[in-house]
Amino acid sequence: MGCVFCGIVSGSEPAWRVYEDDVVVVILDKYPVSKGHLLVITKKHYESIHDADPREALHAFAVAAALARVYRTKLGAPGVNVVTNSGRPAGQVIFHFHVHVIPRWSGGSFRWSSRHELTAEEAEEVIAELEPHLDGVKSYLRKAGLSAHI
Ligand SMILES: [Zn+2]
Numbered sequence: 001m002g003c004v005f006c007g008i009v010s011g012s013e014p015a016w017r018v019y020e021d022d023v024v025v026v027i028l029d030k031y032p033v034s035k036g037h038l039l040v041i042t043k044k045h046y047e048s049i050h051d052a053d054p055r056e057a058l059h060a061f062a063v064a065a066a067l068a069r070v071y072r073t074k075l076g077a078p079g080v081n082v083v084t085n086s087g088r089p090a091g092q093v094i095f096h097f098h099v100h101v102i103p104r105w106s107g108g109s110f111r112w113s114s115r116h117e118l119t120a121e122e123a124e125e126v127i128a129e130l131e132p133h134l135d136g137v138k139s140y141l142r143k144a145g146l147s148a149h150i
Pocket residue numbers: 003004005006007044045046095096
């Protein structure tokens with residue numbers, strides 16, 4: 001019973017990686033709701049936020065907040081959703097704790113059904129846009145009194 005996110009953390013499963021520290025890995029969602037949809041994944045396996053170590057859950061949300069800020073202040077997204085789904089009724093599909101960061105480039109309602117399959121071209125474009133701003137994640141963690149370690 002392999003967990004796909006544990007495979008991504010260990011490197012045995014492919015993913016487009018955006019950011020990594022001792023606690024989390026950030027990847028591009030393979031089926032983005034919008035261009036730039038990210039997943040902040042804890043390196044340790046927890047089923048969801050209900051059993052995640054509180055410090056690691058806080059860390060994951062701080063990284064998500066920093067990335068949401070990058071999208072709004074540096075990349076011009078007029079809106080961003082930061083959300084975690086806990087349990088199947090909440091729409092959780094992969095049972096390894098993760099936080100979605102979904103930049104919103106235009107209006108309209110939030111719909112998981114608007115997902116499409118990520119292409120290499122889209123992934124490379126998003127990573128090239130984010131890369132110059134990723135120092136902001138570590139400075140955000142420092143301002144929150146967190147470090148890249150637990
Ligand atoms: Zn896992």
